[in-house]
Amino acid sequence: MNPPDEELFALAPEDVGDEPPAGTEEPGAQPGPEPAPRAGLKKRVIPDPPEIDQAKGRQTLTFLLVLALAAFVVMAAVGTLNTLADPYGMVGMKLLPSATTSDRTIKADAIEALKQPPQLVVLGSSRSMRYEPKYLEEKTGLRTFNASVNGIGGTADAWAMTNFIHDTFPDSHPKYLWLLDVESFVPFKVQGRTANEPRLARYVEGSGTIQHTPVAIARSVWDNRSSVLSWVTAKDSLRVILHRDEAKVTASKYRDTFLPDGMLKQRLWTEKEWASRFPRSVTRYSDLYRNAYKKLDPEAQSYVERTLKLMNDQAATPLIVLTPINPKLLKVIGPLGWPKRHQQVLDYIASLESKYDFVFVDITDITQFGADPKQFYDGVHMTTINTRRAIDYLLQQTGGLPK
Secondary structure: OOOOHHHHOOOOHHHOOOOOOOOOOOOOOOOOOOOOOOOOOOOOOOOOOOOOOHHHHHHHHHHHHHHHHHHHHHHHHHHHHHHHHOOOOOOOOOOOOOOOOOHHHHHHHHHHHOOOOOOEEEEEOHHHOOOOHHHHHHHHOOOEEEOOOOOOOOHHHHHHHHHHHHHHOOOOOOEEEEEEOHHHHOOOOOOOOHHHOHHHHHHHOOOOOOOOOHHHHHHHHHHOHHHHOOHHHHHHHHHHHHOHHHHHHHHHHHHOOEOOOOOEOOOOOOHHHHHHHHHHHHHHHHHHHHHHOOOOOHHHHHHHHHHHHHHHHOOOOOEEEEOOOOHHHHHHHHHHOHHHHHHHHHHHHHHOOOOOOOEEEEOOOHHHOOOOOOOEOOOOOEOHHHHHHHHHHHHHHHOOOOO
């Protein structure tokens, strides 16, 4: 520890007492030159700064420029690799099979593969993916496609799917069964969901048309730049390039879980699956209501209203349904705010009745349509036993689908 400055220049012990007493100077004497420090004084020495070698400075600057250029070249190479391989399907190159297959991509492919346009379209989240088109067609006589995709929120998905189907079959005028969740109005970001399927992202981004131009690809690269310039993405790009057959098999297995009419294949309920999945529902929705879902998201509301207007412009009056929740999950999330959010959704839907044409039915309470509380895979996803009961109830309550 360094002593204070006044101590640095204090007299050494042996010098104490040698100074003349104050006031003993001769009268009229002029102050002499400042005496040199005594040998016993401690003095701080500050070294001169080293001289800068101009040649070495230029070498350092050159090294930094070369390093920056090398980094740029490497990142450009990574970006080019990830853009061409497009392992997550974010850019839309489609030169190689993707490392992950999105249900949005599967649904878009299925829509393009339809030989005839659908007469009834099912929209919604993963809770709606087992509403059977074949059963709906049997009950209504309408050729049906299930365009539901997974994810909490998802009003942007309904907007994108409605646009995509309309642009794919511009002369068609389908009816709509839109299954909304109370949680459809959770604050969300489109990134990572519909935005990762270029055919649907165009609508979310507001262009309203399907484009595969260099400008559109460049915009996709920019919008997904954090992934395009990622080393992790580069590893997956190399995996797709070097093991494209394995990537095709993985993608094919996931595709096989869907039918050509868009429905997620049914499977039998088991106690083991319920025991595994229900606790995860509790954790997910408890966290959602505690930390994120405090009010209805304005952006989600905007997508609902834009979609309703688009449907009405196509002369369609959609049937909007608020989806069921297992009573055991309701007991958990009820104290966390579910009743308040539920009422806010009801009030919001009611406020739209003067602006748009639609029919609304709330079946969040499963006793309304005689659902079996055991026929849930988890807290929100029903088996086809319950989805059929829901369909029967909805058709009974509405006298058939609206026009």
